[in-house]
Amino acid sequence: MSALDSERPAALRPQQITAAALDEKIWLEGGAGSGKTSAGLARLRQLLAAGVAADSIALFVPQRSLAEPYLQALRAESGYSGGIVRAYTLGSLARQTVETFWFLIAEGAGFAQPQALPNFLSLELVQYFMTRAIEPLVLEREYFHSVRIERARLYSQILDNMNKAALVGFPISEIGSRLKAALGGGIEQAHIFDDAQTCALEFRRYCLAHNLLDFSLYVQLFRERALMLPAARARLSRRFRHVIVDNVEEDNPASHAFLEQLLPGCQSALIIYDSDAGFRRFLGADPENARRLRQYCDRALHFGTSQVMSAGVSALSAQLSQHLSEADAPLERESDAAPALHWEAHRFHPQMVDWVARQIAELIEERGIKPRDIVVLAPFLSDVLRFSLRERLAKRGIRARSHRPSRALREEPAARALLTLARLAHPRWEYAPAAFDVALALMAGIAGLDFLRAKLLADTLYQRGRLLPFHQLRSAAAQDRITFAIGERYDQLRAWLDAYIEAGGSDAIDIFFRRIFGEVLSRAGFGFYGDAAAGNTAMNLVDSARGFRWSLEFMRRYDDSLDLAADYARMVDRGVIANFYLRDWVAEDEDSVLIAPAYTFLLGNRPVDYQFWLDIGSEAWSRRLYQPLTHPHVLSRGWQPQAVWTDADEAALNRQTLRRLFLALTRRCRRGVYLGYSELSESGYEGRGLLLECIQALLRAAARESADV
Amino acid sequence: MPLDADFAFSQGSLSDYADCARRFELRYIQRLRYPALEVAQALEYERRTRQGARFHKLVQQHALGIPADILAQSLQDDAEVARWWQQYRARGSADLPPRRHAEIPLQTQLGGYRLLAKYDLLALEPGGAAIIVDWKTGARVPPRQSLARRMQTLVYRYVLARAGAHLYGAPIPPERIQMRYVYVAAAGERVSFDYSREQMQADEALLLTTIKAASAAKAYPLTPQESRCRFCSYRSLCGRGEAGDLAEFEFEEEEAQEEALSVDFADVEEVEF
Structure with missing residues (x-):
């Protein structure tokens, strides 16, 4: 293997890749902004231009958003005829493969009904079935009673442990012993880990008994069984003859093991590794393990410094990073970070939000910066922060988009309205909605009806779980206030619900949603008429409810006491399902300011001119989430079985996490960073996190230097 | 709102445009998802659609080398799909x-846009025949003239x-190509269409006209x-009536879409607990 270090201008770097022979396997490493993905795109185009069959080229990424630059380039490719380049994540590949070869592997894997179809569980359904499978046990034996976290969150950590076991490659029966050995603490803590272990095994037993496949199970089947089948291996070899792997450092040991099996038989490969990344540890990312793949490559290339950062941002990046890597070392002062750093201290959180909006307006209006080149980042993005910032920007005529990959459907007004109407339409559920929810549903469902009048209608005409006719509103003043035009629409909606109830209702809740949408709510005069967003939300709710029904219908062969529709409505309300809904249907306004959690922005992998870092006092910038039932490091591949996780490890991890984050953010920043700081956080607490500490050290050093001058 | 420059046409989107330009605009330009029912008998429609998908999956599994007897054993819960399977066999x-x-x-x-086709089965012999097989699970076989005019026949x-x-080893002469619809729910009846250079030119002209009209x-x-x-x-x-009757509905298998990666554990964002 030969190593070639490159400090060429970024524009020339892709040429190093395209100069390589078509049958070479290349390891490409470099920081963010050094041109690696551009090189990957150049390689892809080169393969296609050379006549390599597109369906023998595979893109392999840890997360689907990371394939987007390649897919966009392929969509824009003109003049090409042939097959299709496919993009895979480990999850998508494992699921497709297990589904295809199910009948050859199910019996050996221990499924109770190997001749019946498998039921792959979506993110929302896995949470639901976990609840069904283990809740009786949890209640009966009083598991986790000392842990003060919502039960749904506990269950998701048990799932997380199972996923880690599958991705790292240890049996789920070792989860408890690994956690106890490293984190054991007192007897109570040991019991919690034992209980988490019992629950994981119970859920696995339940899945095997009912042909259910959660992520951990189908990844395990893929690794241990599907890949052993000659037919499956042959199919994968055909599809992965040429492979481009991007962000391999963000992927997990199961992906790396799969690539290790594959690479010797590939005709060509380009494996791209981002130095100083590895942000997805909570999802099993293992950047150290990824380096094992380098040995399968014919040569290694290194793309040097970032071509994105200005001198000021570059200095800021170096100084912040240095502060965290060697706290006692003197800071380098090759260039001045001051021109790239902007900040102002505030007492209260809303003042900080005001300041951010003002600075953004100034950048756009006075300095001609495009909204798309500005991003506002926080460690976590609360609804309050998102709303208040968007509102302030909107007042200034600035468009913003707020990206959260998932959002609970019940938070969408259209979905809430549909769920409330479903409860009204199914009195047999004995689950009548509150008058307040009825008012919201009427407001959303009837065009031109504001909340005050909707509340008046609900308060007077919603009685004992049913809506009364409009003419029973006795007060003429109230009728006038609501207007007869609105009253007529209200009556149409009420009459539709009554007719539905009289006809005995439907036992398929998604069909109910579709009917009331198509026959009433989307008609002229009603709230969803011509409303694309409401249509899309309703469609997502239909998809969710249908997926639920299909899975539960599937379960009826085992348990015919299930009441699907009522169960669905209750589970949505509890936040057990419809809780992670990808809103990929949203046609985002790309030329707008992005407001996003920091890691979401990073995984979009797109540089901007200016970044605003909010809530810099928050410990969440560096500290792990509180997860008492799991631990990303103890359940990682590199963890030594008998080692103990100490407070010093935790502190070192926090520093390392923040350093990586600094590097990653600044390498995606061209011109400057604005720091949003308020003494009191959104919830009224004083924050003294590690990020604030670093920034203060940096500012003190700069002040001293300035005084010396 | 213009059509995206990287839009991919398919037989489904072209059929939609030919049927109703407004539907094309709503579905592919505005990308509006609209959950109203297609047919009044929604559950029966869904059952039939899922049976069709299951049958197609079986055929794919068989083509990938899973023994037919193992696949047949999985059909004990659906006599109808089992019959289709027997027809297929x-x-x-x-x-x-x-x-x-x-x-x-x-x-x-074509016309500056991509044109996509997703085939149920391509069976080729280098230098010999190139046969497109499309399995249909609807019980009614449409008239031959109707199938001949169908966008699917043209596009595929x-x-x-x-x-x-790249599959054939050389450019495929049009006269080697045959499109074969097989109606497994109608006693395996086949309707086949040969191809020729002249037909290809005529089809290209029609497809080009439609793509240009839809995009501009x-x-x-x-x-x-x-x-x-x-x-x-x-x-x-559009204020146009009620859901149609299933008895008059002609089942079509799923539209060819660009493959999307499924959403899974790897796409979950870290959330505050």
């Missing part, structure tokens, strides 16, 4: 060329002629033929 694939590709997508360029043959060289239209008017709205989920948006 008896008449479906015995006389096809040996090199087979199941569920394979191909693409070419044309895309294979333009984009199938200033307006996307509603179809004047209201009967086409009966099975359209946008009809409430």
Whole structure:
């Protein structure tokens, strides 16, 4: 293997890749902004231009958003005829493969009904079935009673442990012993880990008994069984003859093991590794393990410094990073970070939000910066922060988009309205909605009806779980206030619900949603008429409810006491399902300011001119989430079985996490960073996190230097 | 709002445009998802659609080497799909060329846009026949003239002629191509269409005209033929009647879409607990 270090201008770097022979396997490493993905795109185009069959080229990424630059380039490719380049994540590949070869592997894997179809569980359904499978046990034996976290969150950590076991490659029966050995603490803590272990095994037993496949199970089947089948291996070899792997450092040991099996038989490969990344540890990312793949490559290339950062941002990046890597070392002062750093201290959180909006307006209006080149980042993005910032920007005529990959459907007004109407339409559920929810549903469902009048209608005409006719509103003043035009629409909606109830209702809740949408709510005069967003939300709710029904219908062969529709409505309300809904249907306004959690922005992998870092006092910038039932490091591949996780490890991890984050953010920043700081956080607490500490050290050093001058 | 420059046409989107320009605009330009029912008998419609998908999956599994007897054992819960499977086994694939590709997508360029086709099965013999097999699970076989005019017949043959060289070992002469619809729910009845250079030129002209019209239209008017709205989920948006009757509905298998990665654990964002 030969190593070639490159400090060429970024524009020339892709040429190093395209100069390589078509049958070479290349390891490409470099920081963010050094041109690696551009090189990957150049390689892809080169393969296609050379006549390599597109369906023998595979893109392999840890997360689907990371394939987007390649897919966009392929969509824009003109003049090409042939097959299709496919993009895979480990999850998508494992699921497709297990589904295809199910009948050859199910019996050996221990499924109770190997001749019946498998039921792959979506993110929302896995949470639901976990609840069904283990809740009786949890209640009966009083598991986790000392842990003060919502039960749904506990269950998701048990799932997380199972996923880690599958991705790292240890049996789920070792989860408890690994956690106890490293984190054991007192007897109570040991019991919690034992209980988490019992629950994981119970859920696995339940899945095997009912042909259910959660992520951990189908990844395990893929690794241990599907890949052993000659037919499956042959199919994968055909599809992965040429492979481009991007962000391999963000992927997990199961992906790396799969690539290790594959690479010797590939005709060509380009494996791209981002130095100083590895942000997805909570999802099993293992950047150290990824380096094992380098040995399968014919040569290694290194793309040097970032071509994105200005001198000021570059200095800021170096100084912040240095502060965290060697706290006692003197800071380098090759260039001045001051021109790239902007900040102002505030007492209260809303003042900080005001300041951010003002600075953004100034950048756009006075300095001609495009909204798309500005991003506002926080460690976590609360609804309050998102709303208040968007509102302030909107007042200034600035468009913003707020990206959260998932959002609970019940938070969408259209979905809430549909769920409330479903409860009204199914009195047999004995689950009548509150008058307040009825008012919201009427407001959303009837065009031109504001909340005050909707509340008046609900308060007077919603009685004992049913809506009364409009003419029973006795007060003429109230009728006038609501207007007869609105009253007529209200009556149409009420009459539709009554007719539905009289006809005995439907036992398929998604069909109910579709009917009331198509026959009433989307008609002229009603709230969803011509409303694309409401249509899309309703469609997502239909998809969710249908997926639920299909899975539960599937379960009826085992348990015919299930009441699907009522169960669905209750589970949505509890936040057990419809809780992670990808809103990929949203046609985002790309030329707008992005407001996003920091890691979401990073995984979009797109540089901007200016970044605003909010809530810099928050410990969440560096500290792990509180997860008492799991631990990303103890359940990682590199963890030594008998080692103990100490407070010093935790502190070192926090520093390392923040350093990586600094590097990653600044390498995606061209011109400057604005720091949003308020003494009191959104919830009224004083924050003294590690990020604030670093920034203060940096500012003190700069002040001293300035005084010396 | 213009059509995205990287939009990929398919037989489904072209059929939609030919049926109703407004539907094309709503579905592919505005990308509006609209959950109104296509047919009044929603659950029965869904059952049939899922059976169709299950049958197609079986055929794909068989093509990938899973033994037929193992697949047949999985059909004990659905006698109808089991019958289709028997038809497939008896008449479906015995006389096809040996090199087979199941569920394979191909693409070419036309009028500055991509044109996509996803095939149930391509059976090829280098230098010999190139047969496109499309399994249909609807019980009614449409008249031959209707099938001949169908966008699927035009698009599938044309895309294979333009984009199938890597599978065939050389550019495929149009006269080697045959499109074969097999109606497994109608006793395995076959309707086949040969191809020729002349037909390809005529199809190309028609496809090009349609693509240009769909991509450059200033307006996307509603179809004047209201009967086409009966099975359209946008009809409430357009104020056009009620859901159609399943008995009159002609089942089509799923539209070819660009493959999307599924959403899974890896796409979950870290959330505050």
